[in-house]
Amino acid sequence: MADFRIERDSMGEKQIPNAVYYGIQTLRAVENFPISGLKPLPTYVDACLLIKKATAIANGELGCISEDLSRAIVQAADEILAGSLRDQFVVDVYQAGAGTSHHMNVNEVLANRALEILGDEKGNYSRVSPNDHVNYGQSTNDVIPTAIRIGGLLALERTLYPALKGAIAALQAKAGEYQDVVKSGRTHLQDAVPVRMGDTFGAWAQILADHLARLQFAEKDLTVLGLGGSAAGTGMNTHPKYRFRAAEILSTLIDKPLTSAPHLMAAMQSMAPFVAVSSAIRNLAQDLVKISHDLRLMDSGPKTGFNEIQLPPVQPGSSIMPGKYNPVMAEMISQVCFQVMGYDAAIALAAQAGQLELNVMMPMIAYSLIQSLEILGNAIAALTEKGLKGIVVNGDRCRQYAEGSLALVTALNPHIGYLNAAAVAKESLETGKSLRQIVLEKGLMSEADLANVLNLEQMSAMTPAQTEG
Incomplete structure (x- = not known):
């Protein structure tokens, strides 16, 4: 077997390593875009393969491509979705606008694997074409x-x-x-x-x-x-029922309620x-x-x-x-x-x-x-x-901070007033005395009332309205 095969496109011909499943348009893109070294994400490849599987099924059912081609393309997509040929998606993330390069990479890999499934050789696009069959009724756009x-x-x-x-x-x-x-x-x-x-x-x-x-x-x-x-x-170039059937098949494949857009x-x-x-x-x-x-x-x-x-x-x-x-x-x-x-x-x-x-x-x-x-x-x-x-x-550290916080004075507002509470806080900061000690010394509250107001568990409990739902 030769090491290379010759493939042709509208711009001419190139030698393609016979071991690879991508074709001439992919190779041109690899040569044109040596940008980041980043290849398409596996999930993105999966998405493209699922679309190609759904469209092959729909176009086969509608008679737009033959049943044997439909089955071969679907089998090729399933094999790659299962893990084979994942290294064949090679176009840099930063590439030709709209994604034509990656799209053709997918079309070419599927076409060449489908050819093998049908007992043919890679590159014989007259039998399975990346454009005419895998991409029937579709566009990068x-x-x-x-x-x-x-x-x-x-x-x-x-x-x-x-x-x-x-x-x-x-x-x-x-x-x-x-x-x-x-x-x-x-x-x-x-x-x-x-x-x-x-x-x-x-x-x-x-x-x-x-x-x-x-x-x-x-x-x-x-x-x-x-x-x-x-x-x-x-x-243009699609069967009238294709868009709806393809969306229906894709819905089943990913278990999501997909619909065709009202305005494409x-x-x-x-x-x-x-x-x-x-x-x-x-x-x-x-x-x-x-x-x-x-x-x-x-x-x-x-x-x-x-x-x-x-x-x-x-x-x-x-x-x-x-x-x-x-x-x-x-x-x-x-x-x-x-x-x-x-x-x-x-x-x-x-x-x-x-x-x-x-x-x-x-x-x-x-x-x-x-x-x-x-x-x-x-x-x-x-x-x-x-x-x-x-x-x-x-827990001990949390309790220590909670008990030492000057903000506890907030609970005193309804009982001694904002200005008195602010004065207590200021004196506590300046003298190091506790809030409790200062309030009692000034006779602003009784010891029993103060103990109830400065109850940390009660102060930190969210009200029913705050916890509702």
């Missing part, structure tokens, strides 16, 4: 925005949703475990009224649950497909669904940074910081200071969140950069969106397993 939608849905279901739900469950468990631990609240990084450690964890759980709901709402935009719009959204041209031109999902991810990332910073502050010390909690020590923290452990999982997730925010900015810029019938910035949008979903999901899962689940609360 409707396949790639559909692939971004499917890839986003896959990344949400496979990675981000399970990670978020796991983090919420871990925080809820900690909320129950430490509900009776009282700690000093802090606002402006200054002493504030006491709160329960369990309520702190519970608040974080609620924050993440709210973000999960926002993501699930934004996801709905991804389920409306422009597949079938072909080159410009008019549906609009679905092709607007990147708004991706901006909406990216914005929801950025919003989540911003709160995760806040939570990670809280964790680091509360874990600071152990001798010169808050030392209210202990995050699990998972690795040595210094190359020179023995016995040092750092909150590395919290540090990691902040960095991931900053990267996600950067991807969101890039997506927003790319989304407004489309012209007329097409946005040619889709390759970068595809990578940035799916990468954001997956790295954030992986980071949350790692933080949960290596951080949140193993948190230990230092």
